[in-house]
Amino acid sequence: MVSRGESVLAAQPYEALTGDDIAAILYTSGTTGRAKGVLLTHRSWNATLESLIAVDLLHEDDVTLLWLPLAHAFGKALSLMAVRAGYLTYIDGNLDRIASNLDEVKPTFMCSVPRILEKIHARVKTGAEASPVKRRLLDWAASVAMTTQELETTGERVPRKLGVQTKVADALVLKKIRGAFGGRLRFLSSGSGALDPAIAKWFGGAGITVLEGCGLTEAGSTTSLNRIGEVEYGTVGKPLPGTEVAFDTDGEILVRSASVMKEYHGNPEARPRRSPTTVGCAPVTSACSPIGATSASPIARRTCSRRRTASTSHRASSRRASWPCARTRHSSSSSVRAAGSSSDSSRSTRSR
Template sequence: MDAGHLAVMFAGSVARHGELPATRVRVDGEFVVQTYAELGAQVRQLAARLIDRGLAPGDRVAIFSTNRPEWSLADLACATAALVSVPLYPTSTPEQVRHIIRDAGATVAFVAGQAEIDKLTEAGLDDVAVISFDELDGVTGLSDELAAAPSDFTAVEERLAAARADDLATIIYTSGTTGEPKGVMLTHRGFTHQVAVLNRYFTITPKDSSLCFLPLSHALERAWTYVVLADGCLNTYVPDPRTVAEMMVAAKPTLLASVPRLFEKVFITAQEKVADSPLKKRILAWALRTGSAYHDVLRAGKHPAPLLTLKLKIADKLALGAVRDAMGGPKVVLACGGAPLRTEIEEFFYGCGLLVLQGYGLTEASPLVTFPSSASIRFGTVGKVMDGGELRVSDSGQIEYRGPNLMTGYWGKPEETATTIVDGWLQTGDVGTLDEDGFLQITDRIKNLIVTSNGKNVAPAPIEGLLASDPLFEYTLVLGDNRPYLTLLVAPSLPHLEDIAHQLQVSWSKREELLNNQQVLDEIRRRVSELTAKLPKHEQIRDLRLLIEGFTQENGLLTPSLKVKRREVEQRFSALVEDMYNRAGKFLKR
């Protein structure tokens, strides 16, 4: 058996941690817990059943479900049976489901329940064998498959004996902000190498627990779950990500991997609570300064002075403790990835006693490329390259990476693979810089860079990050490629939009009326001008439009990692965009 294989790694964890809790999920208000021994036994049973179904090594099996313990059960069973799992996002449309399953050639699909079965039917995939996690009349259930598993595990043992770290583990179809999803082929070694590296830098023990709320079909949550299960920790699954705030408090995880949106919401909520009182603002600012000073001393390896310790206790009672409580308490690892996190938010959580470790990765790298350790962190960067990997920045500014966790290529797309991996180096499509100490800073996606008709290069992400500091701007999109100046589309926070209208004493019967109200627009333009006042002239916003339709995964304007799909937004609202540029001369008031 190859220790670099996921199934072998998990079997070792089961042997070491058998009686410890492995998974839990809240059902009807109560946690349902499964031990490592119980999970391990079901993994072997399901693997035996999949082999008994006639699935050969390398066959593809789809997993189409929200986060739940059965997701990991199906995934680990596939690994144990030498099969290749193909995850689908719960929010996938029937068209996306059809493309992925047909492209991958999956013949079996694990699904959460009826909603996923309906999509398979609408997609015309009646020839795919369905196994439902939910018990449904007339549908083969997971419990049926476990009951039908052969008692002889010889076939399972034979496949484990033949398992190799370089075997294909999964094909993850990139959600992407542009273009048709491509199947990224990742090996077992890609994931297990990351587990080994992270365990060199972080002390994660079976006493720790994690909250699994990002989609498991996303490479970040998937890879992090392997870390959690390899180290004998408890993984709490969150089927509905809308309940994450509630679940953080209920589960009190000591480990958490998230995308920036969660941290942004907590930050904005804290700012809103003090917005109506200058005194409360000063208290929060003092508390954050105190917390930062205290933790600076600790990070320097020194003991805080008694007076500073006393100040911290006061700051905790006044403000900081409430933020930590909202995040479910102290954290051993609090990771952030998927998109850049603003430095002011990193500093905010640091002051609260929560060190956010912002890393960088891509699905094509399984996904880890860089990360900071608790002992080596620099705000505004995404850490240093992972052990065993190499990083460089090309003359054009593109970040390039190679390492043992790199994909073997795109499924069935050798030409696209050849343009993405050049001489062994992954062309990430991201622009960034490396400082003299090896810390990486991300600027933007190459495809997102705007070149105005005046020849000015603009990275929109930093501008959008500035605007995000105002809770009004829930999502923004800076435009201006091959145009004379920049404009802005705003999907506002509707409650904040209404607050502005109330403050301005504007009356309305429908929210849509606020989109074109001159007083409201003037106030929003004032805020944009104020937030971007220090930017160079060519990075100033010259006009904007409000959108009543928000950006969501359901309407196809957000990726599962909550990044805006720029092309889709521009196409959806092309009439508004053209209107802005046709009204030349109507610029923002300076």
């Protein structure tokens, strides 16, 4: 393998690579049709990484446990981000070892999918069911913690009695929940599906901030993300720096960013068409919750089973005029609300 790599490098030195050369071919899930090979360039990945660096979320002293598949855009972006940001990554794709790995690694952040967080939540609840006292104690602690969290989020004063109750709840229950994640967790990031806001609030009350985000393979993973201190449950946050999100008048989701793919591999009929002012277009898939955004507020999400057209958006028409991206049809159904955030970017993706 080493010898083969050396011969490849001799024939094509890495110094000769450009931003437009292909860095990876990642395949979509195929849940809404034939799986497509997404051609992501070095420029695409670099744009994704720099946008995440710009939100100042990850640092050299961070530690994470990566169990997401590296063939998926989410996991691939995290593995590359470790090189860019310089943090330490432990990799183990065996889900049966997550609990023991968390205790050993003690991560400062971890990225997950809703299913895992739902299972952890259910396991804690089930464990407390064995004893009526434990069940009541857990319910009380969660209620107290979420009430305190809501007051703090809105900037309201926490009553003295509630503050004392929160300290007691933390000592008896909440500290143990954080301990199950190693005790150092700054935040969890959830993507690739919609997380029940009640579960996100439950984790938040326990002192584990959940940053829900949204993305797609065709845009090099993440396109929007909640920020620490600005979390709004039930949303996937604001578009990342360098990314625009808006809607066409018929409800198509529009994402424009330098991170957008070059084209689909060996699939001419699905290859995005070009226009003089647009580098490329690609369909947004249903890999995340359908989205919509305003420049001032986080992107609202709805379940994939619903659809709302962009008639609810007062900016859709004006946005469409400035985005001459050819229509690309996709079979995913999307519910959307409002129009996009602006930035300087060069590519567009859209879906229906």
